[in-house]
Amino acid sequence: MARLCFPVLVQLVLLIAGVAGGPWQEFLRPQSDVDNDVVGTRWAVLIAGSKGFENYRHQADVCHAYQILKKGGLKDENIVVFMYDDIANNSANPRPGVIINHPNGSDVYAGVPKDYTGNDVNVNNFLAVLLGDKSALTGGSGKVVDSSQDDHIFVYYTDHGGPGVLGMPTLGESLFASDLVATLEKKHAAGTYRSLVFYVESCESGSMFEGLLPANISIYATTASNATEDSWATYCPGGGQGEAPPPEFMTCLGDLYSVSWMEDSDAHNLRNESFELQYDNVRNRTLSWSHVMQYGDLGLNAQTLDLFMGSSDPANHSATVGSTDNLLMQLSSAVHVHQRDADLLYFWHKYRRSSDGMSEEARKELLGVMAHRSRVDKGIERIGGILFGTEAGPQFLTAVRPTGWPLVDDWDCLKSMVRAFEEQCGLLGQYGMKHTRAFANMCNAGVGPIAMPNLASKACAASTPPSF
Template identity: 35%
Template sequence: MALRAALLAVLPAVVAAEKYAVIAAGSAGFMNYRHQADACHAYQIMLQSGVPADNIILMMQDDVANSSENPFPGQLFNKPGENPPDVYKGCKVDYSGDIVTGQLFMDVLTGNTEGAKGKVLKSGASDTVFVNFVDHGGPGIIAFPNGPVLTVKQLSKTLKTMQSKKMFKQMVFYMEACESGSMFPDLEKDGKILAVSASNADESSWGTYCGDAAMVKGKNVGSCLGDLFSVNWMQDDDAGKFKSETFRSQISKVTKLTNKSHVCSFGDESFEDETIGSVETASSLSASPSDTAQGAVDARDVYLTQAMWAWQHATDKESKQKAWTRVTGIMKDREADEALFAGLAAAACADVNPERLVQCQHKFLHERMEMTHMDCHHELALAVYEHCPASEYHHSAGGWNGFNMKFARVLLNICEGQEALGKSTEQLVHLVQEHCTKASRDRAAEMQILV
């Protein structure tokens, strides 16, 4: 009787073990088509592999499938071909529009029903969780279509909260973003979280199926269809080898295929030799392989290269003029961002010994120090969002955009050098606010002249 009672006590916990997935695309606008296509493809993989629909949470702006620029209204494709699957069909978006923020992402992951008014992660200590984030990033930051960027400080705190609440037995986190290798600095070797990033902490990730390669059913979509790391792991999953392939095998394979950036792993590698089916329910999917590096473009340059492609292929005078306006607008915004952060580095170094001025500016602009001042970096990143000018041509939320997020390294470096500069975090925040406010005023005055 005692043995039977013990078995009955254990059995519910075994039966209750479930699989969960949280998927987030952090951008908006047709030029970011690839992010929402990636997210819907990930949703389809989770759903078709057997993860219950109630256990999948998807958040994205959801403004691409029905965009006036989409040659296939109501459809999204994650790879080219004569008959690729429409990944938008059956893609159930739980959170869309202006509520999709970094704060929502954190609330969903930590099960905070006071913050998130819809589905939240309800996993427990015996469950497995898969998280997939796709969007723009920079050293210590990732973007969302609305509200401020999510900083490494916030993500680290979120993951630690999930651990303290015992929200998983194992968690796998795949992140597609530039400098995504900077977002997991303190994962523990026995913390039961395995994170895989599309790039290391010093480089861009890459869009793919761009330009001439974005052909679907004889039409060019006019935007990149996917991201290189994402389509590589998802097309591998599409092969349906959940029962036999291990995470170690997939990571190794995807690392070789993602040949434009360096795929990195962080955290607990103790379950890398478990099959993917331990997180994604085993199933039998099938898909034809594709050359994933067709038309690959540095993610920082996707806006510009796609705008140039549209200009080169415009078939009438009006379309050509519209495309050229976009090209010149993007180039002007990029130049302004480069000048802004160069000026910020110069302002930070203004009080150093004149003999070291050039060295100081170069160090802050071009190097990337190891992050130890996470709080300072967080505060400066928010100051840029709140006070720097937004880029009309990059669909930016606040002062950050897909191009200038690489300059988050300037903030990181300034924070790491604050002792040498003799400035407190509060003084550095004021410096950023002042510099950005002036840039915003100058940009607004320039726009008034053009009007």
């Protein structure tokens, strides 16, 4: 009878420990999880891939993420930050030198390392940092992920994106999914990490890994949306009490997926929450707007957050994000805006609030953004019409491949297509990245990049910039 009772007693103790918390949890946890620094080092790469005050939220997201990691015990020497750094001291910032990521939040900008700013936020430097390749850097602090086989790496990327692509602040430069995954595979082949977790905030962010990220290289990724849908900005002007930013702000303060995982991290003891639980929490919060996804080695989602983010008491975060008592309620009812429309919202509010002397300039700014969108859309539409006819063109260019397939078979073709189009029609920009699926579908149908200059020339010649 004693043998039968012993397992029951153990289960009872475990249950009590799990509910009650306190020292029992540390006693019962395997020693390797109590102090994860015993084996390996935690590294982090944080990148905001945009610039401009209309994109305030991306740098606010990155600054908030830094504060979480810093309070978790990560050292600055192990955290690499990419941000254009044109927000905190921007003339449009109603709180000079301060960035917030929550309507009731305080400054998240203080203390953030400026490793790569301005034009040093680029694809080459980002991939070189991941690989730990100092020789490939061009500018910046020179800090890289100089990791070893026992280390754990956390990467967080927030920006605009499109099918198979993530943005960068330098116009005309983008990070393609094939290059990102190839870099991750190279990192694995070098044997310079034990496990890596990658969080991505952008429209169609699932397409960065769908059909591409292997499940056997110890990398776990989650994304703000699947391969075909937008992600969302949040804490935007126009929301109700507790939802909108302070009235002096004309821009969104955060992104829905991003503030979901960060506020979840703020509200929990990171030693007690797994990536799987955080994934479920974030997915449930964002389900009405986008479908949060996970890719790669799903076995890694059983790891606790502290293995990558460090461990800290949730109470320590109250000054950063405000009260956490009503986070779920606030987030579920907050005003959300498509990532690609958040800039329009900013320019619209800027125009509405402008004084008589500035109203014409603000009006031109707003109309310029709208005109660019129209020119890109019409150029792509005309190319589809030339290739497949006006009826079938739109359907062909927006067709989605089956789940589990990569966006395109020939990524070099896709890159060449985009470059050729931009040479004739102008840069796609953060809005136009949504059309990379159209170029991918052309490549998949056998339309080569050689044909694009002539197609784009015909399509865009009819599009003339409007006069304001």
